[in-house]
Amino acid sequence: MRSKLRIVIIGGGFGGLWAAKALANRPVDVILIDRKNHHVFQPLLYQVATAVLSPGEIAKPIRRILYYAKNIEVILGEAVEFDKATNIVKLDDGSEVSFDYLIVAAGARHAYFGHDEWETWAPGLKTLEDAVEIRRRVLLAFEIAERKAALSGVKEQLTFAVVGAGPTGVELAGAIAGIARQALASDFKAIDTSEARVVLFEGSDRVLGTFASDLSDSAKQQLEELGVEVRLNSFVTEIEPGRLKVGDDWFKCDVVLWATGVAASPLGAQLGVETDRAGRVKVEPDLSIPGYPNIFVIGDMASLLQESGEPVPGVSPAAMQMGTATAKNILREIKGRPRANFTYVDKGSMATIGRSKAIAQLFGMKFRGFIAWLMWLFLHVVFLIGFRNRLFVLMGWFWAYLTRERSARLITGDAEELRNALTFIEAESPADESSAAHRDSPRRHRTSA
Ligand SMILES: Cc1cc2nc3c(=O)[nH]c(=O)nc-3n(C[C@H](O)[C@H](O)[C@H](O)COP(=O)(O)OP(=O)(O)OC[C@H]3O[C@@H](n4cnc5c(N)ncnc54)[C@H](O)[C@@H]3O)c2cc1C
Structure with missing residues (x-):
C-alpha cells in the first residue's frame, strides 16, 4: 500500500514536462517515463537540421530539468501497452508500473498517408x-x-x-x-x-x-x-x-x-477508446478518456473541440496548458474539490521564414517581415529550457545573423x-x-x- 498517490506521466515533451512541473514537490509521487533521456525544444529543430544550432543547444536531459523535484522519478523506457482495469503501464522491457492517475503525452509524428515506405x-x-x-x-x-x-x-x-x-x-x-x-x-x-x-x-x-x-x-x-x-x-x-x-x-x-x-503516437490506440483519423484520442472536456476518469491524454495525442467548434491545435502552448491543467485537476481532486474543464487560451501564432522574415498574428494584430521575425526570436529564446541554452543560442544567432555563418555544418x-x-x-x-x-x-x- 502506497502512502501517497502515484501519478505516472508518459512523455517528457511539452505536455508531460509541464504536468510534471506543476506536480513538483506536491504531496504525490510522480514517475515520468520517456523513451529519450532529453526534452527537445521542437520549434527549433529546423535550425539543427539546417546547421544553425547544435543538438545540445535545443535539448536538455529531463532528469536535469526536474532535478529539484524531490517527488519525481524519471525513468528511461518506452511504454507499449496499458492495462486499464488494473492501472498498469507496460514497458518495452516487460517491466510494469502501476498508477493511481495516468497522463499520456507521447506526442505525434508526420503521417505519410498510408505510404510509410x-x-x-x-x-x-x-x-x-x-x-x-x-x-x-x-x-x-x-x-x-x-x-x-x-x-x-x-x-x-x-x-x-x-x-x-x-x-x-x-x-x-x-x-x-x-x-x-x-x-x-x-x-x-x-x-x-x-x-x-x-x-x-x-x-x-x-x-x-x-x-x-x-x-x-x-x-x-x-x-x-x-x-x-x-x-x-x-x-x-x-x-x-x-x-x-x-x-x-x-x-x-x-x-x-x-x-x-499528423499521426498521433500509436499509444493512443492502445488505450482502447475512440480516436480520430489521425489517431488522436477523443478526450472528455477535462482531458480524461471516456469511462476512465483517472487516465488523461494531453498534447498532440488529444483530440478536443473548443467552444468555438475549432479543434485545440497541435502546438506547444496547447500541450503545456493541457499538462498544467491536468496536474491541477488531479491535485484538486485529491483535496476533494471538483475538476475544471480544459479551456485553451490562444495567445496567437507565428512562423519564421528566414533571415529577417516571418509572420505573426498576436493579440488580434498582424505582423510581417523583420518585426515579426524579432518577435519570433525573442519568444523562442524566452521559452528555451535552461539559462545556458538561452545565452548560447542567442549568441549563436547573433553571430549567424552578422556573418551569415552556419557554425554547426x-x-x-x-x-x-x-x-x-x-x-x-x-x-x-x-x-x-x-x-x-x-x-x-x-x-x-x-x-x-
Ligand atoms: C519540427 C517541429 C516544429 C514545431 N514548431 C512549433 C512552433 O514553432 N510552435 C509551436 O507552438 N509548436 C510547434 N511544434 C509543435 C509542438 O512541438 C508540439 O505541439 C508539442 O511538442 C506537443 O507536445 P506533446 O507533449 O504532446 O508531445 P512531444 O513534445 O512530442 O513529446 C512527446 C514525448 O513523448 C515521448 N514518447 C513518445 N512515445 C513514447 C513512448 N511510447 N514511451 C515513452 N515516451 C514516449 C517522446 O520521446 C517525447 O519526449 C513543432 C513541432 C515540430 C515537430
Whole structure:
C-alpha cells in the first residue's frame, strides 16, 4: 500500500514536462517515463537540421530539468501497452508500473498517408536524430555536387524538395535557401551553391494555411524573395529515390524532406477508446478518456473541440496548458474539490521564414517581415529550457545573423555510414525522361567546368 498517490506521466515533451512541473514537490509521487533521456525544444529543430544550432543547444536531459523535484522519478523506457482495469503501464522491457492517475503525452509524428515506405526517401522532422539526418543529407548533397564538378567537370543543379507548406515546411525551405545563397556560397569552389533550387510543394492553395490569408500571401512572397519556388495545389502522390510525382509529372530531386500530415503516437490506440483519423484520442472536456476518469491524454495525442467548434491545435502552448491543467485537476481532486474543464487560451501564432522574415498574428494584430521575425526570436529564446541554452543560442544567432555563418555544418557518421549515404543520394533514379516537368528541369543542362 502506497502512502501517497502515484501519478505516472508518459512523455517528457511539452505536455508531460509541464504536468510534471506543476506536480513538483506536491504531496504525490510522480514517475515520468520517456523513451529519450532529453526534452527537445521542437520549434527549433529546423535550425539543427539546417546547421544553425547544435543538438545540445535545443535539448536538455529531463532528469536535469526536474532535478529539484524531490517527488519525481524519471525513468528511461518506452511504454507499449496499458492495462486499464488494473492501472498498469507496460514497458518495452516487460517491466510494469502501476498508477493511481495516468497522463499520456507521447506526442505525434508526420503521417505519410498510408505510404510509410516514403519515410526512407523523404524523412520528416520530429526528433534530434531526424534533424541530424536531414542536416547530413542537405550538406552531403552539396559535397557530392562539388565532387562531381571538381573531379569530372559535370555541373548539375541541385534540387531540394520540401513537401508541405505548414510551419515546418516553410522554415525548412526558407533555411535551405538561406544556406545555399548565403552561408555556403563562398566555401564551394567548383559549384555555385546559390543556383540550387528549393521547391516547396503544397497540396492546398496557400502556404501556412492556419494563418489569415493576407499573412499567407505575405509568407509566400517572403519565401520567393529568398529564392524558394512555391508550388501550390501540388499534391505529391509518389516518392521514389531521387524523384517525386505531382499529378502526372515526375520531378527529379536530390533531397526530399517531408513536412505534412499528423499521426498521433500509436499509444493512443492502445488505450482502447475512440480516436480520430489521425489517431488522436477523443478526450472528455477535462482531458480524461471516456469511462476512465483517472487516465488523461494531453498534447498532440488529444483530440478536443473548443467552444468555438475549432479543434485545440497541435502546438506547444496547447500541450503545456493541457499538462498544467491536468496536474491541477488531479491535485484538486485529491483535496476533494471538483475538476475544471480544459479551456485553451490562444495567445496567437507565428512562423519564421528566414533571415529577417516571418509572420505573426498576436493579440488580434498582424505582423510581417523583420518585426515579426524579432518577435519570433525573442519568444523562442524566452521559452528555451535552461539559462545556458538561452545565452548560447542567442549568441549563436547573433553571430549567424552578422556573418551569415552556419557554425554547426558538420556531416557526422562513420566512414561506412557516409559511403552509404553518398550512394543513397547519388542513386540514379528511374526518372521518366519524357515528362514535361523533367524536360524543363535545369538538371538536364550539364556544362563542363
Ligand atoms: C519540427 C517541429 C516544429 C514545431 N514548431 C512549433 C512552433 O514553432 N510552435 C509551436 O507552438 N509548436 C510547434 N511544434 C509543435 C509542438 O512541438 C508540439 O505541439 C508539442 O511538442 C506537443 O507536445 P506533446 O507533449 O504532446 O508531445 P512531444 O513534445 O512530442 O513529446 C512527446 C514525448 O513523448 C515521448 N514518447 C513518445 N512515445 C513514447 C513512448 N511510447 N514511451 C515513452 N515516451 C514516449 C517522446 O520521446 C517525447 O519526449 C513543432 C513541432 C515540430 C515537430
